[in-house]
Amino acid sequence: MCGIAGLLKTDGSNAAPDRLRQMIAALPYRGPDASGVHVSGACGFAHARLSIIDLQSGAQPMSNVDGRLWITFNGEIFNYLELREELINRGHSFATRSDTEVILNAYSEYGEDCVKRFNGQWAFAIWDTSERKLFLSRDRAGVRPLFYTQTKDSFLFASEVKALMVCPEVSREFDPLGMDQAFTFWVTLPPRTVFKHISQLPPGHSMTVQGARVRVQQYWAMPYVEERESRNGHERGRVEELLHLLIDATRIRLRSDVPVGAYLSGGIDSALTTALIGKIAGERLRSFSLTFADAEFDESPYQLEASAFLATQHSSVSCSQADIAQVFPEVIRHAESPLFRTAPAPMFLLSRLVRESGFKVVMTGEGADEAFGGYDIFKEAKIRRFWGQNLESKWRPLLLKRLFPFLQDFQRQPTANLRNFFRVTTEDLSNPLFSHMRRWELTAKLKMLFSSEIQTEIGQYDAMAELTESLPADFCSWTHFGQGEYLEAKYFLPGYLLSSQGDRMAMAHSVEGRYPFLDYRVVEFGAKLPARLKMRVLNEKCLLKQACDGLVPESIIRRPKQSYRAPEGRCFFDENAPDYVEELLSPSAVEKAGVFDKRAVSILKSKFADGKEGSFKDNMGVVAVLSTQLLATQFINQTMGAN
Amino acid sequence: MQTTDIGHEIRSFLVDNFLFGHSEKLQDDEPLLGNVIDSTGVVEFVVYLQERFAVTVEDDEVTTENLGSVRNAIAFIEGKLLHKA
Numbered sequence: 092m093c094g095i096a097g098l099l100k101t102d103g104s105n106a107a108p109d110r111l112r113q114m115i116a117a118l119p120y121r122g123p124d125a126s127g128v129h130v131s132g133a134c135g136f137a138h139a140r141l142s143i144i145d146l147q148s149g150a151q152p153m154s155n156v157d158g159r160l161w162i163t164f165n166g167e168i169f170n171y172l173e174l175r176e177e178l179i180n181r182g183h184s185f186a187t188r189s190d191t192e193v194i195l196n197a198y199s200e201y202g203e204d205c206v207k208r209f210n211g212q213w214a215f216a217i218w219d220t221s222e223r224k225l226f227l228s229r230d231r232a233g234v235r236p237l238f239y240t241q242t243k244d245s246f247l248f249a250s251e252v253k254a255l256m257v258c259p260e261v262s263r264e265f266d267p268l269g270m271d272q273a274f275t276f277w278v279t280l281p282p283r284t285v286f287k288h289i290s291q292l293p294p295g296h297s298m299t300v301q302g303a304r305v306r307v308q309q310y311w312a313m314p315y316v317e318e319r320e321s322r323n324g325h326e327r328g329r330v331e332e333l334l335h336l337l338i339d340a341t342r343i344r345l346r347s348d349v350p351v352g353a354y355l356s357g358g359i360d361s362a363l364t365t366a367l368i369g370k371i372a373g374e375r376l377r378s379f380s381l382t383f384a385d386a387e388f389d390e391s392p393y394q395l396e397a398s399a400f401l402a403t404q405h406s407s408v409s410c411s412q413a414d415i416a417q418v419f420p421e422v423i424r425h426a427e428s429p430l431f432r433t434a435p436a437p438m439f440l441l442s443r444l445v446r447e448s449g450f451k452v453v454m455t456g457e458g459a460d461e462a463f464g465g466y467d468i469f470k471e472a473k474i475r476r477f478w479g480q481n482l483e484s485k486w487r488p489l490l491l492k493r494l495f496p497f498l499q500d501f502q503r504q505p506t507a508n509l510r511n512f513f514r515v516t517t518e519d520l521s522n523p524l525f526s527h528m529r530r531w532e533l534t535a536k537l538k539m540l541f542s543s544e545i546q547t548e549i550g551q552y553d554a555m556a557e558l559t560e561s562l563p564a565d566f567c568s569w570t571h572f573g574q575g576e577y578l579e580a581k582y583f584l585p586g587y588l589l590s591s592q593g594d595r596m597a598m599a600h601s602v603e604g605r606y607p608f609l610d611y612r613v614v615e616f617g618a619k620l621p622a623r624l625k626m627r628v629l630n631e632k633c634l635l636k637q638a639c640d641g642l643v644p645e646s647i648i649r650r651p652k653q654s655y656r657a658p659e660g661r662c663f664f665d666e667n668a669p670d671y672v673e674e675l676l677s678p679s680a681v682e683k684a685g686v687f688d689k690r691a692v693s694i695l696k697s698k699f700a701d702g703k704e705g706s707f708k709d710n711m712g713v714v715a716v717l718s719t720q721l722l723a724t725q726f727i728n729q730t731m732g733a734n
Numbered sequence: 735m736q737t738t739d740i741g742h743e744i745r746s747f748l749v750d751n752f753l754f755g756h757s758e759k760l761q762d763d764e765p766l767l768g769n770v771i772d773s774t775g776v777v778e779f780v781v782y783l784q785e786r787f788a789v790t791v792e793d794d795e796v797t798t799e800n801l802g803s804v805r806n807a808i809a810f811i812e813g814k815l816l817h818k819a
Contacts, residue, residue, distance in 0.1 A: 507776075511771075511798070512772060512776075513768075536772075539753055539754045691754035691756070694750055698751070706778060
């Protein structure tokens, strides 16, 4: 895992090595082991290396044997050994044992389609010196980030926005439409970011830059077409097929020249991943977890039970409200995005523990909820649709009480409240965004916090309409369950879970995450699986739970799903809150940043005065305002230095 | 208490607590529950009505008919106060 940066001059001049050094120096934590710069005329690459595979000879930027192709690469190609053999059989020679050189030779052999053969997590750029073509690619799920921008004389790219912003010619402004999207979906719709003129390459896409021509193309899409099956299909066979895939996905993710650890959250996904590592590696594994002083969020009894059952050597880090408030500015500096909950902050602390324990690589369970029907939002959509089929029914909306068993406030509410919030209309039933619309409508209310200037710039723009326009042509013919999963996996997973809460928090401490459930074979298997094998009535992840049988403690398989959460707004308003909170939420700071209305922020703050807890929306609001104010301070109103 | 006072107080509470001060976004006949007020906000609204107007609001009274719009909420509280008197 590494940091990459590069530029292509489009005015005929040569790339400047000093500029490349400045760019990569902005990302030291992504690659503390080595760094390098290479310039080939108009094109220059920079690389910060976290050495994991081929520690001796894998330095970058790297060229292929004949020097025609150069690469800067962040990530892993897990099937590189098989590809290497295939390429040797086709006459290619290798100077190193690295997966980086496999990409170069695969590109040489298969051209841009080479990425279809890769099983991994990547963001890379290749410069073809003979064709003067820059080729960039990002992995299918969006595990690794890749941002780019164009100025009047250059095309620039990097793993993180801050590496672009060291260049004085790159603008430092918020994009009002990007902010509108973030304050609706919690993420922006790629290629848009919250920063004006800075784009991200969407997951599953590649792009080429040749002369003045920039071409972006999708090389992979999730196949949400449910396989036909008889009512009594071969369920046991599916379980075995899934296990087989997961074992192989885990096996190739253990390819590393440094030791691999695992996160244990207390849920089934990470427990299964850990169990499979143990089964394959056959040695005592190191596991890591988060604990919370607040019992509402803590899952340590389940973590310890899983650790004992799987015989791991376990370490945990305890996270308090004060810890969250203290690290939050650093979390935002890494996330480079407004946040709507504090959950990335504990993940930042967890990756620190991993690094301090001497580990660079950690395996986790991300991706299982999206592919196998784990989220409450799928359950919520199922209940609302069932209710919508008979809107007069008195008992159907009572099922809403089955949602969020771990949320005490939610469970205390009269059913009448829930009926109002989760309301369904006949019109809603035909809305392609049905599964997510209530959540997004709630988040969108936070746009009332925007300043009149930002609201004017947003105008009549409708983020949900844009998303609807971008849906696949046959989306409406998919199962309703598949539609909800798609929205989750296409946007929230890469934009938030794998980014703000994943790559960015792990890389902040030079730790690489690996995700067996995001192996594209597992994702495609899940996407095609009939909905009834994912959620039977309201029992989530039922096929995956069968796969866990005997591998994971029974109590963990049977426990009600608990979403990973952390204390929210109250972290920033107790008597020991750090000074920056008051400073950034002051009317003058709010006015200076220009994103929010100072009176609205003052009203929001008052919702937390005297120890008050604030509503769900208020908590989201305060985290969103504070994180945006931090972004404004760190990225917009400051000159970005190399550090 | 006059209808205008009740209306003014309820509107102020809703604008400050759910609309971050945007009074122009609150119309008397527009849906309130699930629209202006989110699910946890209903509890907050009911607690406010009970404390400010010294009335009791039962769970089964949290309906669209009673609290579904500003106009309905005003009428609901007026009715409660009338009963008390």
